[in-house]
Amino acid sequence: MFSQFESFMNRFFMPIAHKVDNQRHLSAIKAGMVAMTPFTILGSIFTIIPALPNMLGPKNAVSLFITSNADLFDLPVKLSIGMIGLYACLSIGMIGLYACLSIAYNLGNHYKLYIPGCVTLSGFAFLMMVATFTKTGQLDVTNLGARGLFTGMIVALLTVELYHWCKTHHLTLKMPDGVPDFVSRSFELIPVTLITGGAFIAGRFAFLNFAGELPPSILTRFLAPLVGSMDNPWAVLLLNFAICTVFFFGIHSSVFSPITSPIMVTFIAENIAAMNAGEAIPHFYTAGAVSSFFGFTGCGISIGCVVACMLSKSKRYRKIGKISLFPALFGINEPILFGAPIILNPIMFIPHVFGGAIIGTLPMFFMHWGWIAKPIFNPPYVGVFLEGFLTNGDYRTIFANALQLVLAVALYWPFFKVMERAELKLEAKKAAKKSIFSKEDEDTLAGLDLDF
Known part of the structure; x- marks a missing residue:
């Protein structure tokens, strides 16, 4: 089923995406x-x-x-x-x-x-x-x-x-x-x-x-329906699902930029104008909010996989986790995307695409519901947690990011364990091939207590 879907994406969608880009x-x-x-x-x-x-x-x-x-x-x-x-x-x-x-x-x-x-x-x-x-x-x-x-x-x-x-x-x-x-x-x-x-x-x-x-x-x-739809978190969730899907197949999310960037620039300008006028801030969909929440540790909220790798029994995954942690804290997740890998890995499709879209959009629902303040600032990327706080100056964004972290680890963990079991078997086979003696021969040699 997955191979057919991958074939469809490679045959029809990727050429269109490359032409658009x-x-x-x-x-x-x-x-x-x-x-x-x-x-x-x-x-x-x-x-x-x-x-x-x-x-x-x-x-x-x-x-x-x-x-x-x-x-x-x-x-x-x-x-x-x-x-x-x-x-x-x-x-x-x-x-x-x-x-x-x-x-x-x-x-x-x-x-x-x-x-x-x-x-x-x-x-x-x-x-x-x-x-x-x-x-x-x-x-x-x-x-x-x-x-x-x-x-x-x-x-x-x-x-x-x-x-x-x-x-x-x-x-x-x-x-x-x-x-x-x-x-x-x-x-x-x-x-x-x-x-x-x-x-x-x-x-x-x-x-x-x-x-x-x-x-x-x-x-x-004329554009009111399109622009206004981005004030609806369900529409943003659908967009983020599409972004995570194309990203999973190796297509960068920049293909959506000609549509999304003008809307985000318009919204941050209107938010700043509303704040200066003492009015209620109208929009949550800005570049700062997208980077802080949907881009939290990178597209797909891949910090969940990074943490799972760091706690793994597999040597290879532990190395990947350690290498990927610092870049992930600044929204760079290529090491884990291609190291684990997540890209084009059927096991990781659900946590990356569905989890990344839902967990990444969740704080925007909070903004829409009034639980946390809407953004007034597009900060330069300064790392997770701090970037979210600078976006709106609301300390509750830190807790929203912490919730994303917990949910990401919980979602990636069972899928990662499937990968880990296969990797541990592979590592065991490689270790067995390195030894020229069988286990019985090794036990016999150990019992001789030879000292050279």
């Missing part, structure tokens, strides 16, 4: 969203800094410095009134713009285009598709953040594709060979800029006159 547009989105990690971390850190005076007391030097420079520390995370009107936080609040520029960079790099041209054209096109203005004529930057993220993704792809189309059809200016390269490339962009700029100006005119609104509002309604 290598598809240029999805690869550009995936790389572009990964580049957003520093901005989410920055925004999360500056959300915490204003709370330090309450923790340290108002009279010490650190608290006085923070309170006296509140405008500076609030700038990365809060909406404020400035000379140009409302300007958003300069990290999370601009995530749509940053993502657009980053995706354009990666797709342009794939086509070997002039990168400054890709980035500037996509930035102009994005602003043309999202910019709105207040009654006083000031720029309203609401759509530059999470609300405009999906628009930014689409605009970046369309802009670079239009640039690539212009270049392949020779709709560019060709300068003489003696002209410096940077000058030649700048002049090359003139027709491309006219065509691309004209296309998006026409697009803005069409949206406003026929739809009565710009793409961010339209996409928000």
Whole structure:
């Protein structure tokens, strides 16, 4: 039964997964969203800094410095009134713009285009598709953040594709060979800029006159069922089950990143905005929560197998367990995945796929039920337990991780024992082959008490 399922995955699913993973547009989105990690971390850190005076007391030097420079520390995370009107936080609040520029960079790099041209054209096109203005004529930057993220993704792809189309059809200016390269490339962009700029100006005119609104509002309604489904822990459980399944067959979970990463970035931005506004935090599905709980010691919560190996009677498994422990504490589980092995091992299918999905999603159910706080921070990976605590500042996440550890060991243990029995028999056979004497001969030689 398992061999048939493995054959099916190898024959039908793996080729599709590899094509998806290598598809240029999805690869550009995936790389572009990964580049957003520093901005989410920055925004999360500056959300915490204003709370330090309450923790340290108002009279010490650190608290006085923070309170006296509140405008500076609030700038990365809060909406404020400035000379140009409302300007958003300069990290999370601009995530749509940053993502657009980053995706354009990666797709342009794939086509070997002039990168400054890709980035500037996509930035102009994005602003043309999202910019709105207040009654006083000031720029309203609401759509530059999470609300405009999906628009930014689409605009970046369309802009670079239009640039690539212009270049392949020779709709560019060709300068003489003696002209410096940077000058030649700048002049090359003139027709491309006219065509691309004209296309998006026409697009803005069409949206406003026929739809009565710009793409961010339209996409928000259109994608609401997909994005909203990730606020349901049962939907996240189903997704995590799919991730564990493909991972079991050697396909990295990054194939899901073009879909999941924009949603997680949107959710952490909205969580930070809600916290700063004093509102209830709405979402639990963020990169920090996924890494802390579903990625607890690695996909499949493989710490259960690591602990079982360390307590094994088998020499080989004890070595594997010792080697795998430290990496697992930082979410790196390749040593145990390929050392035990877990990957493509029918015995480990149930604990890795079913156990990894259920145990990995369990703390997200706790967040959904209000038992532990929802995330406001995507911390850099600092190891198990501490990462979970930093995600939301709730000490109860430590107990949630401890529960995951206990459940993982309990689930992996009986399946590991099946592997261990087979390994002990194999080790016994190898030990018997190493001796040239039978047991009776060894007993006879031992009784002679020979001393050489």
